Every structure is written in C-alpha cells, then in structure tokens.
C-alpha cells in the first residue's frame with residue numbers, strides 16, 4: 001500500500017471497540033468493531049437513537065474517552081497521527097480537529113467573555129501574530145453571521161440566545177482553521193427556525209472551506225440537510241452506511257426503515273409507526289444480530305451469527321442477512337390516518353377567556369416607588385374553548401408562552417387578567433383554592449418524566465396517590481385498578497414493583513401518562529411530553545395518547561415545538577408568538593394556506609428526512625426577550641411586515657371560516673395569493 | 679444592577695430594624711427589668727424607682743424602644759446596668775478583640791481551606807483527598823472544648839511552646855494578646871477550614887466534570903490553565919457564602935473558645951452579661967450580632983453578584 005498524502009484518510013477508525021467494566025466485573029462494550037473513514041472535505045452523518053454510541057464515537061475520534069470508558073481494541077488515526085497515544089493529541093484537538101458540542105450554553109465557560117474564549121483558541125492553535133488576534137476574533141464572529149460582532153466580544157455566554165451561543169461555539173472551532181469538525185447534536189436544543197439557520201451556515205462553511213464534517217444527530221432531517229454520507233448506528237455498531245440518498249430513500253436495514261417510519265410528517269395527519277421493543281443495554285447483546293429481538297424479518301440464522309457489513313441492494317453497505325427482503329418492507333406501513341372525532345353541539349369542557357399572565361415580580365423597591373404593573377405580560381389575550389374529546393395543539397418557539405398557559409390552567413400561576421372555566425364553572429386562579437373534585441378533572445403531564453416521578457417511589461406507589469386521593473381505593477381494588485391502568489399504557493403488571501430508575505425513558509413517560517389518566521380527568525395538559533424521547537418511543541407515546549383520547553373522550557391540550565408531532569395528534573392548532581395568538585383553527589386549515597407569516601416561517605423551517613428537501617428561511621433570526629409594548633407581536637422578525645401599522649396597531653382577527661382565524665394586518669386573501677406563488 | 683443592589687440594601691435595613699424590635703420585645707417580655715436584676719434584693723420602694731428613673735425605665739415601652747433605636751443608630755447604646763459605663767465603649771473594646779481573633783483566623787484559614795479544597799477536589803479520592811476528608815470530618819465533629827483542651831495539653835503543658843490562656847484585660851494593647859492568641863486561633867482555624875474545604879472540594883469536583891471543562895480539554899487547553907482560568911472562577915463562588923457564614927460565626931462570638939482560653943471577646947462578654955442579667959448590654963450585643971449577620975450576608979451576596987457574570991444581567995428568554 002502506498003502512503004501518499006491523499007490516500008491517508010483524514011479520520012480513520014479501524015475495528016474500534018470501546019467499553020467499560022460493570023460492577024459485576026463483566027466487560028460491556030459501548031462501541032463494537034467500528035470502522036469509519038472520513039476523507040478530506042467529506043460530510044458524514046452518524047445517526048441512531050439515544051444510547052447507540054454516537055457521541056462516544058465522535059469523542060473517541062478526538063482521542064477522548066468519558067470517565068470509566070476504555071479502548072478494548074482497534075485504533076483511531078487523524079491524518080496518520082494515532083489519537084489514542086498521548087503525544088501530539090493536544091495539539092490537534094481544537095486545532096486541526098475541532099468539536100462543536102451539543103449544548104453550547106453549557107460548553108462555553110460561563111465566567112469568561114466570549115471574545116476571550118475565542119482568542120484562547122487562537123493563541124493555542126493559530127499561527128497569526130498575537131497583535132492580529134483581536135481583529136480575527138471579530139472576523140470569526142462575523143463569519144458565523146452573528147450581528148454586531150464587534151460588540152459581542154465583551155459579552156458573557158449567558159447573555160446570548162441558544163442559537164447565538166451555538167454560533168460562538170462554531171466560531172471558536174473555526175479559530176484553529178480545522179481540517180475536520182466533529183458536531184455532536186449541534187442544533188438539538190434549538191428552535192426550528194434557529195436550527196434551520198445554523199444548519200445553512202454549516203452547509204455553507206463545509207462547501208466554502210472544504211472542511212470535513214462528522215455530524216452526530218438523532219434527527220434524520222438535519223442529517224439529510226448537511227451530510228452526503230450517512231452511517232446508522234445501533235447498539236454500538238454501524239448497521240448501515242451509504243450515501244444520504246441511499247440511506248434515507250431506500251434503506252436496506254430493517255432498523256433504518258423503522259426509524260424513518262417513526263418520524264411524523266407534516267403533509268398529513270398520520271400517526272407515526274413505533275418500533276417495538278427497545279435497544280439492548282451495553283453488554284446485553286447476544287451472539288447474533290443485535291437487532292434481532294425487535295426485527296420482524298428475523299429468522300433462525302439471525303440469532304446465531306453476527307453478520308458482517310455487506311454491500312446493500314440499493315448501494316452502500318448493510319449489516320443484515322435479509323437486506324433483500326428488507327428493502328421491500330413498506331416504509332410508511334399502515335401509519336393510520338388519524339380519525340377525527342364527532343363533536344356534539346354541547347359546550348366546551350374548558351374555556352379560557354382573555355387570559356394574561358405576568359412573571360414580573362414587584363420587588364420591595366417597586367412597591368415603594370409604585371412602579372407600574374407589567375405593561376407587556378409574557379402571555380396576553382389567550383381565548384380558547386376545548387371541546388370534550390378534542391385535542392388542541394399549542395405550537396410556538398421557546399419563550400412563546402406555551403408552558404405558561406398550561407401552568408395558569410393548572411393553577412400553578414395565577415393569571416393577571418382573564419378567567420378560566422371548567423365546563424362552565426369558573427376555576428379558582430390558584431391550585432390551593434381548588435377543591436379535590438376540580439383538581440381531579442384537570443391533569444398535567446410534564447416534559448421530563450425523570451423530574452415528575454419520585455425516584456424513591458415504586459410505580460405502584462406513584463399510581464396509588466391519585467387513586468387513593470380521588471377515589472379512595474386501597475388494597476386489592478387499588479392493585480386491580482393500577483394493573484388496568486398500566487395495561488392501558490401497554491405495560492405489564494410486573495412493572496408495579498419497579499422504581500422509575502429501572503424503566504426506560506419511554507416507559508417512564510407511559511407511567512406519567514397512566515398517573516394522569518388514573519384521575520379519570522376531563523382534560524389533560526401535555527407539556528412537550530415527547531421531546532425528551534427518541535422518535536421510535538415518541539411514536540409509541542403519541543399512539544397511546546390517541547388511543548386514550550378515542551376510548552375515553554378525554555380532551556387534551558398538547559404543547560410542542562415540533563410541528564410534525566402536533567400535526568399527528570391535534571384536531572385544532574393554536575400558533576403562539578411571544579404569548580400572543582397568531583393563528584388558530586382546524587389543523588388542516590392551519591397547516592394549509594393561507595398562513596399567518598409566523599406560521600409560514602415555522603413551516604418553512606421544518607426539515608424533512610429527505611436529501612432533496614430544502615427549508616425556507618423566512619423570519620429574521622433574532623431573539624426577542626419580550627413582546628413589544630404595541631402593535632403586532634411578530635413585527636421585529638416578520639418577512640411580510642407592512643410598515644408603520646404593524647408597529648402601532650394590534651393586528652385584527654380575520655376569520656376565514658370554520659373557526660380558522662389569522663391575526664395580521666394583511667388580509668387573508670392577499671396572504672393566500674402571496675404564499676401560493678413560489 | 680443598581681436597583682438590585684439598592685433592593686438588597688433596603689431589605690437588609692428592614693431586617694435589622696425588625697430584629698431590633700424583636701430583641702427589644704424579647705428583653706421586655708422577660709420577668710423583671712435591668713434594675714430588678716442589678717439591685718436584686720434591694721429592688722424595692724424608692725431605690726427601685728430612682729434606678730428606674732435613672733435608666734429611663736419608667737417611660738412607656740414604645741418611647742423607650744424609639745429612644746433606644748435612635749440612640750443605636752447614632753452609636754449610643756445606653757449605659758450598662760452593672761457598671762454604669764457606656765455600653766458603646768465596653769462593646770468597642772470587645773469588638774476590637776474579637777476582630778483580632780477573627781481576622782487572624784480568617785487570614786490563616788481561608789487561604790489554607792481554598793488551597794486544600796482545590797487540591798482535594800482535583801485529585802478526588804487521592805491520598806491527600808482521603809486524609810483531608812477524614813481530617814475534616816474529625817475537625818467538624820470533635821467539640822471545640824475537646825480540641826482546645828488537647829491543644830492546651832500538648833502545646834502549652836507538655837511542650838511549653840505557647841501559653842494556654844490569655845491574661846490580657848479587655849482594654850489592653852493588642853500586643854498583649856500574643857502569643858496567647860495562637861491556640862484559640864488554631865482551634866478556630868481547624869473548625870473553619872473543615873467547613874470551607876468541604877464546600878470547595880465538592881464544588882471543584884462538580885465543575886471539573888462540567889461540559890465547559892470538557893470542552894476546554896477538547897479545545898486543547900493545557901491542564902493548569904483549565905483549572906485556573908476555566909474551572910476555579912465558577913468553583914469558588916459557592917465558597918463565598920460559606921466564608922460569609924463563618925465570618926458571621928466568628929464575629930458573633932465564639933463563646934466556647936473564648937471561655938476556655940479566657941479571651942476577652944464578644945462571646946465571653948455575652949456570657950458574662952447574661953449571668954449578671956445586665957439586660958441593656960445583652961440587648962445591645964444581640965443587636966450587634968444580628969447586624970453582623972445581615973451585613974456579612976449582604977456583603978457575600980453583593981460579592982457573588984460582582985463575581986458571577988450570570989447573575990449580573992437578566993436571563994434571556996422565558
């Protein structure tokens with residue numbers, strides 16, 4: 001083999017295994033026989049569900065192992081340099097090979113100004129003379145398209161928004177003029193519109209500078225946008241690899257197909273298809289194919305021998321002995337079209353009338369100086385009616401007041417103005433003033449089951465609380481009812497004696513759902529209940545909520561920043577910006593034309609797992625810290641802004657029919673015409 | 679920022695004012711008053727009335743409270759019922775002595791605790807860390823009078839290096855307190871160091887495991903600089919509050935240590951005044967201790983505000 005410069009891959013990982021020793025003394029591999037080659041200028045995506053080893057692989061490419069892990073075999077080279085041998089590695093890290101972390105907000109040092117943090121990277125890795133560093137920092141900040149870069153250098157990380165922090169992290173990585181970037185979920189915590197902007201920036205950087213990129217993500221949409229080549233990971237091994245088009249369009253591994261089927265789509269109100277089962281824990285993989293326990297195509301041979309990566313029918317390589325059969329599996333299996341409920345003409349089960357909420361605390365000083373009350377509360381003018389059995393989706397970016405509205409319905413914060421009624425009877429503003437019967441009828445499910453389930457209580461104890469409090473159940477009756485509830489969320493009775501820590505994320509969230517439904521509520525409030533979950537688990541939880549809705553006609557307010565998820569579940573949709581309703585109406589109408597300019601921007605920014613799909617970046621990528629005091633809430637970012645009137649007058653509500661309302665100074669017909677034209 | 683500072687100051691003043699009212703009320707609610715306490719058996723008839731008139735005890739409670747509070751603001755705390763001397767002067771001497779003791783303890787203990795805490799945290803479960811953790815627990819759990827007695831036995835009785843007791847009068851020149859002050863400082867330093875060290879150790883461990891430290895490693899920053907520039911500024915912030923509490927504890931009178939070493943500071947003054955039922959002095963001391971607590975905590979809050987950029991500006995979003 002000749003060793004000419006071009007033949008040495010930039011990143012070469014050969015037969016790499018990484019693992020840890022369990023307390024029982026067993027070696028549990030986290031990465032198994034990974035082979036991955038990245039050449040100069042290549043963009044490679046690493047996808048897979050949580051725990052599949054993506055981050056571990058990206059970090060080990062830098063020669064870094066998280067505490068407790070060690071290399072069991074194989075090697076990692078960067079441009080020929082062994083990254084697992086101490087010498088010379090520090091010089092490469094952050095210089096020729098740089099990492100962009102998942103959560104820049106936590107990865108930037110909070111006590112150092114961002115200018116100084118970037119300058120530090122320059123000092124360590126740049127050949128520029130010291131005198132030019134200050135100017136170069138500003139140049140880098142401008143290169144990642146941050147506004148007013150000159151003024152930003154003296155800011156601290158927390159003074160920037162999530163998207164801006166991510167850009168700073170990118171600028172810092174670019175300081176050493178790297179030959180390759182490793183990106184670990186760089187846009188996962190960001191809003192859709194911000195994510196779309198950051199991804200476009202990364203694409204442009206890759207195209208203009210010839211940097212190689214390894215892009216780690218669970219989001220196939222983001223990977224489709226940035227990467228030319230994709231490797232799918234499952235249980236610590238690569239199970240399929242090929243061009244983005246091959247993997248996303250004609251995947252030949254059953255797991256890859258399942259992953260794609262589990263992603264909700266914007267086009268129609270269809271429930272995504274969950275993957276059954278869950279991935280094995282490290283060390284728990286048997287001799288055969290690691291996916292066999294969950295695979296519909298598994299045959300006897302799959303259980304005995306672990307396959308090698310072989311050429312796949314559609315191109316690329318795949319670790320499946322039945323790839324020929326797998327490509328024939330329908331991708332969108334029976335993904336049921338969502339059935340709409342019939343609504344009888346009766347009244348609503350929950351009504352909100354012109355609710356406004358403010359978090360502004362009046363300090364002692366304010367009270368003495370009699371400062372005026374909050375002029376622009378975070379949430380204002382929220383009016384909606386929820387009918388029995390109906391699901392209303394509440395969408396908007398972070399800070400749009402979605403959770404605030406749920407909290408005020410649940411009585412966790414008292415509204416500043418307005419009233420809430422439950423089936424026509426006014427609700428007391430604070431939870432402490434409500435009686436038990438009322439509390440039972442409104443239940444809240446939170447984003448993170450780890451925080452909402454008491455880790456020291458067994459599932460039986462968790463379910464016993466509402467059952468005892470609201471229905472006075474105990475003894476055998478309590479147990480029977482608990483088992484029934486678990487069955488409804490598709491968990492067996494043997495889960496009763498487990499602790500939350502012994503459950504997977506999806507199972508915990510199902511317990512949280514079961515606890516809410518134990519109260520036999522009229523209304524459940526779901527706050528981003530699937531955002532912490534993997535797509536396949538998310539699909540299962542969405543299906544579960546939909547079943548419960550149909551069986552029990554429980555009404556639901558479903559809050560999410562993910563427009564695809566809301567599309568799958570909601571009868572009606574309310575779009576919020578800065579705590580103001582922009583658009584509301586039946587889901588089909590809101591997702592169709594005409595759209596409020598903000599809805600238009602949100603829908604445009606959504607990424608599809610399709611290499612030919614390009615997002616449209618409409619709204620200006622700026623961060624607002626609060627609603628403007630007058631005029632339209634969206635005025636500062638609107639791409640269709642009319643001028644003075646948007647800044648001075650609150651936009652009127654245009655009713656288009658069937659309850660579809662758009663609040664904008666542009667008449668709906670004009671919007672429709674403008675949006676229909678490409 | 680300015681508003682935040684003003685708010686805290688205002689809150690501090692209100693707290694002290696409230697504390698003064700509560701202290702006054704509590705002393706008022708005790709059976710008997712200063713004259714009864716001091717005159718004891720003679721507290722009858724004209725003598726009692728005269729004494730009460732002299733101390734102004736015959737006026738209504740509210741008038742007396744306002745008078746006392748107004749005096750306290752101007753530094754006039756009234757006169758001692760026992761000695762008849764102005765309380766401010768008595769208090770001043772003891773306060774000076776307490777400040778000397780606390781100042782020396784802090785000067786030795788804080789740098790020591792910072793250094794050891796950081797080293798222990800960085801080399802978690804290393805030999806030094808294990809020694810420090812065990813030693814820290816011992817220092818915190820052994821009562822001060824036991825460690826004081828042991829030190830006196832070893833260093834003054836057995837080795838004879840330093841005196842085991844302070845013989846200076848409250849108003850003596852500061853030089854007279856040496857070298858007798860060495861052992862009390864040593865006892866207090868041990869207890870204080872143990873508390874601060876523990877806080878710093880766990881905060882260093884936490885910060886060294888944080889995302890931003892890992893990021894600095896992956897950026898290629900050398901280890902020493904990671905510790906010094908990236909980790910320590912965040913890791914030391916929690917220490918400020920613990921140090922503030924320790925200062926308040928030291929200034930509030932370390933009763934046991936002062937008693938054991940016969941040190942004429944605020945702690946002993948407090949005990950003596952209580953046994954003599956010199957209520958005006960007890961009242962003034964309580965007010966002083968309350969003010970010190972509020973003041974030190976206020977200072978810690980403001981310092982944290984100054985050092986932690988995250989607290990200085992309002993968080994974005996919601």
Ligand SMILES: Nc1ncnc2c1ncn2[C@@H]1O[C@H](COP(=O)(O)OP(=O)(O)OP(=O)(O)O)[C@@H](O)[C@H]1O
Pocket residue numbers: 020030048049050051052053054055056057066067068069218281282
């Ligand atoms: N320090 C560690 N010690 C032991 N096991 C670990 C350690 N870090 C990670 N693991 C295990 O290794 C596996 C892979 O983890 P890794 O973080 O690489 O997954 P990932 O694909 O990046 O997941 P996510 O999408 O959640 O970030 C998981 O099973 C995890 O529990």
Ligand code: SF4
Pocket residue numbers: 253254255289290291292293295296297298299302307319320321322323
């Ligand atoms: S090898 Fe067998 S079990 Fe594994 S994915 Fe292919 S068909 Fe399924």
Ligand code: SF4
Pocket residue numbers: 597598632633634635636638639640641642646651663664665666
């Ligand atoms: S009212 Fe004006 S600013 Fe607001 S969405 Fe309509 S056009 Fe844009």
Ligand SMILES: [Mg+2]
Pocket residue numbers: 054055056184185
């Ligand atoms: Mg990860």
